[in-house]
Amino acid sequence: MPRKKPVVFVTRKLPDVVETRMRELFDTRLSADDRPLSQAELVAAVREVDVLVPTVTDRLDAGVLSQAGPNLKLIANFGNGVDNIDVETATNRGIAVTNTPGVLTEDTADMTMALILAVPRRIAEGIKVMEGGDWAGWSPTWMLGRRIWGKRLGIIGMGRIGQAVARRALAFGMSIHYHNRRRLPGEVEDRLEATWWESLDQMLARMDVVSVHCPHTPGTYHLLSARRLRLMKKDAYLVNTARGEIVDENTLARMLEAGELAGAGLDVFEQEPAVNPKLVKSDRVVLLPHMGSATIEGRIDMGEKVIINIKTFMDGHRPPDRVLPSML
Numbered sequence: 001m002p003r004k005k006p007v008v009f010v011t012r013k014l015p016d017v018v019e020t021r022m023r024e025l026f027d028t029r030l031s032a033d034d035r036p037l038s039q040a041e042l043v044a045a046v047r048e049v050d051v052l053v054p055t056v057t058d059r060l061d062a063g064v065l066s067q068a069g070p071n072l073k074l075i076a077n078f079g080n081g082v083d084n085i086d087v088e089t090a091t092n093r094g095i096a097v098t099n100t101p102g103v104l105t106e107d108t109a110d111m112t113m114a115l116i117l118a119v120p121r122r123i124a125e126g127i128k129v130m131e132g133g134d135w136a137g138w139s140p141t142w143m144l145g146r147r148i149w150g151k152r153l154g155i156i157g158m159g160r161i162g163q164a165v166a167r168r169a170l171a172f173g174m175s176i177h178y179h180n181r182r183r184l185p186g187e188v189e190d191r192l193e194a195t196w197w198e199s200l201d202q203m204l205a206r207m208d209v210v211s212v213h214c215p216h217t218p219g220t221y222h223l224l225s226a227r228r229l230r231l232m233k234k235d236a237y238l239v240n241t242a243r244g245e246i247v248d249e250n251t252l253a254r255m256l257e258a259g260e261l262a263g264a265g266l267d268v269f270e271q272e273p274a275v276n277p278k279l280v281k282s283d284r285v286v287l288l289p290h291m292g293s294a295t296i297e298g299r300i301d302m303g304e305k306v307i308i309n310i311k312t313f314m315d316g317h318r319p320p321d322r323v324l325p326s327m328l
């Protein structure tokens with residue numbers, strides 16, 4: 001007799017090709033309307049299904065997980081960051097967690113590099129001028145930004161995305177500096193011409209551009225606290241495509257307003273989709289709606305990873321992208 005297909009609940013609309021394959025392989029319940037689920041809706045889902053496929057917009061906290069039914073064995077996150085899931089509680093309850101690392105590295109690094117270029121070179125302001133029909137012609141002293149070449153880039157979290165950003169920035173003539181939980185092997189440092197800073201505080205005080213690429217965990221919440229943001233040079237720029245919670249957004253907004261930092265490029269925010277109104281008003285920032293990994297190719301690759309993780313797990317093997325609390 002053929003084995004019963006696992007019941008898989010997908011919280012958001014995924015690319016058609018991914019949904020089609022999921023329907024072929026699993027007893028798949030797709031999102032009826034593409035919107036974040038409420039906590040009550042998540043509870044209803046985890047009570048019933050074998051596998052949940054959430055995204056960054058679904059908060060699977062201890063409260064929700066405590067109500068999981070006996071069938072729930074896997075949370076296969078459609079996303080790299082797992083800060084939307086209480087991995088420890090899930091693991092303690094015998095629910096495995098997987099994510100989608102690697103396939104969105106290059107896309108997110110591209111978007112980061114775009115912000116590293118866009119903010120100092122005032123690209124968004126230039127676009128506004130053109131859209132407003134306000135261009136009075138070239139002038140030697142108008143719309144001057146800051147040169148990228150020769151500047152110091154400080155990367156916080158030199159993992160997959162951090163290193164992919166370093167490769168790009170090196171090609172733009174920036175000098176690469178990084179702070180990471182662990183120092184990289186010598187050959188990787190040599191290839192990236194990267195300087196390691198054991199002290200984040202010391203690195204922050206010397207960089208022209210700081211780019212955030214560590215995960216959001218209890219240990220990195222407000223890693224860029226008010227105190228640390230104030231260590232940055234007044235003419236420095238901050239770029240964050242990791243998670244909003246890593247930066248004290250209110251302090252950042254106040255500092256930008258007061259001219260205590262030159263600018264910021266942000267793809268992620270503390271209370272998404274809400275954005276601090278001071279940031280929205282500021283000419284010193286480029287804001288993006290969490291679109292670091294938003295390519296058609298990337299989203300299909302993420303879907304494939306989710307499918308492989310579910311299939312491997314359901315076939316009784318260790319899924320390739322298992323996340324354990326000790327990894328966070």
Ligand SMILES: NC(=O)C1=CN([C@@H]2O[C@H](COP(=O)(O)OP(=O)(O)OC[C@H]3O[C@@H](n4cnc5c(N)ncnc54)[C@H](O)[C@@H]3O)[C@@H](O)[C@H]2O)C=CC1
Nearest residue numbers: 080081108157158159160161180181214215241242292293
């Ligand atoms: N904007 C977007 O659309 C996307 C955002 N992301 C975010 O990017 C993050 C990083 O992704 P990957 O590079 O693939 O992860 P990764 O695990 O390869 O790299 C993270 C690095 O941060 C380091 N780290 C951890 N805690 C640290 C700390 N306290 N101080 C300094 N370094 C620390 C780790 O040692 C590791 O080297 C994800 O966790 C996710 O939140 C990921 C994909 C898309």
Ligand SMILES: O=C(O)C(=O)CO
Nearest residue numbers: 056078079080081293
């Ligand atoms: O995968 C992630 O971590 C995201 O932020 C969305 O791609």
